[in-house]
Amino acid sequence: MVADPAWSEWLAAAQEGDRRAYGRLLRAAVPVLRGWARARWPAASAADIEDIVQETLLALHRSLALYDPARPAAPFLFGILKLRGADVLRQRHRHSRRETPIDDADETSVAFDTNAVQESHVEQARLRAAIALLPPRDREILEMLKLRQMSLRDVAGQLHMSVPAVKIASFRAVRRLRAAMKWPSGTGA
Amino acid sequence: MAVGDGRMKTDTLLETLENALTPVVRAPSPGRGMLLWIAVTVPSLAAMVWMMGPLPDIAALLVRPEFLLVQGLAVGTAVLAAYGALCAGRPDQPGWKTVLPFAAALLWAAALGRQCFVLAIGGQGSALVVQPDLICVPAIAASALPSALAILWVLRRGTSFRRVRACLCAALAAAAAAQAALRLYHPDGTFATMLVWQIGSVGLWTLVGAALTRLSLPRPQPMRAS
Numbered sequence: 447m448v449a450d451p452a453w454s455e456w457l458a459a460a461q462e463g464d465r466r467a468y469g470r471l472l473r474a475a476v477p478v479l480r481g482w483a484r485a486r487w488p489a490a491s492a493a494d495i496e497d498i499v500q501e502t503l504l505a506l507h508r509s510l511a512l513y514d515p516a517r518p519a520a521p522f523l524f525g526i527l528k529l530r531g532a533d534v535l536r537q538r539h540r541h542s543r544r545e546t547p548i549d550d551a552d553e554t555s556v557a558f559d560t561n562a563v564q565e566s567h568v569e570q571a572r573l574r575a576a577i578a579l580l581p582p583r584d585r586e587i588l589e590m591l592k593l594r595q596m597s598l599r600d601v602a603g604q605l606h607m608s609v610p611a612v613k614i615a616s617f618r619a620v621r622r623l624r625a626a627m628k629w630p631s632g633t634g635a
Numbered sequence: 636m637a638v639g640d641g642r643m644k645t646d647t648l649l650e651t652l653e654n655a656l657t658p659v660v661r662a663p664s665p666g667r668g669m670l671l672w673i674a675v676t677v678p679s680l681a682a683m684v685w686m687m688g689p690l691p692d693i694a695a696l697l698v699r700p701e702f703l704l705v706q707g708l709a710v711g712t713a714v715l716a717a718y719g720a721l722c723a724g725r726p727d728q729p730g731w732k733t734v735l736p737f738a739a740a741l742l743w744a745a746a747l748g749r750q751c752f753v754l755a756i757g758g759q760g761s762a763l764v765v766q767p768d769l770i771c772v773p774a775i776a777a778s779a780l781p782s783a784l785a786i787l788w789v790l791r792r793g794t795s796f797r798r799v800r801a802c803l804c805a806a807l808a809a810a811a812a813a814q815a816a817l818r819l820y821h822p823d824g825t826f827a828t829m830l831v832w833q834i835g836s837v838g839l840w841t842l843v844g845a846a847l848t849r850l851s852l853p854r855p856q857p858m859r860a861s
Contacts, residue, residue, distance in 0.1 A: 462658055465654070504648075505796075512662050514664055517727060522726055522727040
């Protein structure tokens with residue numbers, strides 16, 4: 447564990463409020479802390495190492511009162527790094543289990559449940575708006591045939607129309623619905 | 636920018652920390668903290684024994700080796716636990732110091748268990764009878780309170796690391812010391828009763844005390860750049 451012997455003096459001075467000594471200590475400690483972190487967690491990414499170093503510096507700042515100038519500074523800093531580093535990696539691991547990487551997925555991918563649900567809601571809203579634009583008789587015929595799935599004969603009987611007349615009325619209603627929704631003919635409905 | 640959510644650059648962090656530096660009062664070392672704890676605990680427990688009235692046969696008890704062994708292990712557990720609690724918050728202290736008190740506590744329970752076993756196989760089957768001894772629970776809590784508050788006061792001055800271990804050790808220290816004092820004013824009953832109620836109360840108050848201590852310790856606040 448290599449550390450400048452002046453670290454103890456700088457830490458003791460920092461406890462007294464000496465900002466210059468503290469700044470010197472922090473700047474001298476950063477590369478050493480990075481080296482220790484890399485040696486202790488060789489599999490950690492560069493971002494993780496930097497996080498660990500930053501967390502160590504923060505913890506050092508909060509724990510300045512705990513340093514005993516009679517003891518060497520390096521084990522104090524290394525102890526903080528070891529404890530905080532383990533916390534950072536544990537937290538990272540815990541978060542990674544709850545997260546799904548989305549970098550490679552298309553923004554409109556149907557892999558996202560929310561997309562499918564959202565699109566279905568949008569389509570339904572468009573359909574309702576288009577149906578509302580149709581004449582009452584067209585709405586009635588579409589509702590009976592498409593929503594309530596009634597047979598042509600039943601619809602004809604209920605509307606006092608012939609079956610061919612219901613077919614023609616239904617064909618026209620669908621055409622008007624497509625036009626209202628601006629769908630090309632031959633699709634949907 | 637808060638460190639922890641949006642990550643700031645290390646150079647910016649160094650400047651922030653440097654500018655945020657204020658003089659600090661050094662926290663007492665674990666050794667000094669432990670002396671402070673003993674200075675509060677011993678008189679408070681002595682006062683408790685005096686108030687409750689020591690056992691009439693206390694002089695005879697204090698020369699019995701098995702009594703002294705168990706009391707020694709209880710006191711040893713308490714002292715090691717107090718020291719462990721104060722070391723837990725120090726980054727330059729090894730982790731085994733926080734585990735050692737629990738090994739001592741196991742040894743203490745094992746010594747009591749052994750005495751119970753020896754009496755049981757020696758023909759005194761009554762040693763295995765567990766009698767209700769509910770008074771142990773509040774008595775240990777009341778005796779442990781001053782020493783628990785004393786160690787909490789020291790811990791609040793500097794426990795940024797291994798908080799759970801610190802809290803468990805602190806609660807064990809207070810409960811073990813209280814149990815050692817309890818045996819000076821409360822008749823033991825059978826060994827099984829003592830094992831279940833006294834050691835059980837120590838276990839219970841260690842867990843409850845640790846949870847309360849953890850809630851009482853200040854949580855570290857996120858740094859904010861100026």
